[in-house]
Amino acid sequence: MNMDIMEFVRMSIGIIFTPLSDDVLLATQLGIWNHHGVNPVLMWIASWAVFFVSFSAFYAVGRFFRTIPFLQRFLNGKHLTRAQSFLKRHGKWGIALSFFTPGLRHPAHYVAGILRFSLTQYLLTTFLAAGAYTGLWTYVMYKVGKMMSLKDILNLGMDHGLVLILGLSVIVSTVILLKLLRKTDSVQKQPLSHK
Numbered sequence: 001m002n003m004d005i006m007e008f009v010r011m012s013i014g015i016i017f018t019p020l021s022d023d024v025l026l027a028t029q030l031g032i033w034n035h036h037g038v039n040p041v042l043m044w045i046a047s048w049a050v051f052f053v054s055f056s057a058f059y060a061v062g063r064f065f066r067t068i069p070f071l072q073r074f075l076n077g078k079h080l081t082r083a084q085s086f087l088k089r090h091g092k093w094g095i096a097l098s099f100f101t102p103g104l105r106h107p108a109h110y111v112a113g114i115l116r117f118s119l120t121q122y123l124l125t126t127f128l129a130a131g132a133y134t135g136l137w138t139y140v141m142y143k144v145g146k147m148m149s150l151k152d153i154l155n156l157g158m159d160h161g162l163v164l165i166l167g168l169s170v171i172v173s174t175v176i177l178l179k180l181l182r183k184t185d186s187v188q189k190q191p192l193s194h195k
Contacts, residue, residue, distance in 0.1 A: 003038060008050050015054040022105060026051075026137050034145035044138040051130040055099075055109050059122055062113020087112060092121050096129035 007029065014025045026047055033043045087094055087108075095117070098108035112122055 030141035058109035059113040092125040099133040
């Protein structure tokens, strides 16, 4: 099977415009290519290029929004300040690690653009990190594809979907509960001030 340019466009649009997890989008596309016998090196290079272009687009959007006067007042909030200190503290490593951190993956790249992170460093870091991220996924999906077919994987998801959703719900609920407990604990430890 030949790779079609529309597959790249679809994957890029999925990464940029849909709320679906990049992991799910990438794993699905790699599974399809693997099922059709596409060479794993070609799968890796193709997905690497798509991720590099897509995440560079996030950076460009951040740079663009920084120039709109109306949005300037929204760019000085505590979240931007926190992201700015994170990028100053971790720099290019923060951008690289964001590829492996769901929930941080997209915002880190927008914020890098908003904060005018060095374009050269950003592009080099994104290029290398996207290569590592897509390379790891390509390797995993290639090995999984050798053990079971795409149809087997989809059937497994359909047969045990409720268990997977329930398990994920328990994990998310636990994380939220722990954060709330930690927050209330820190509020209780603060001394009362007399005014």
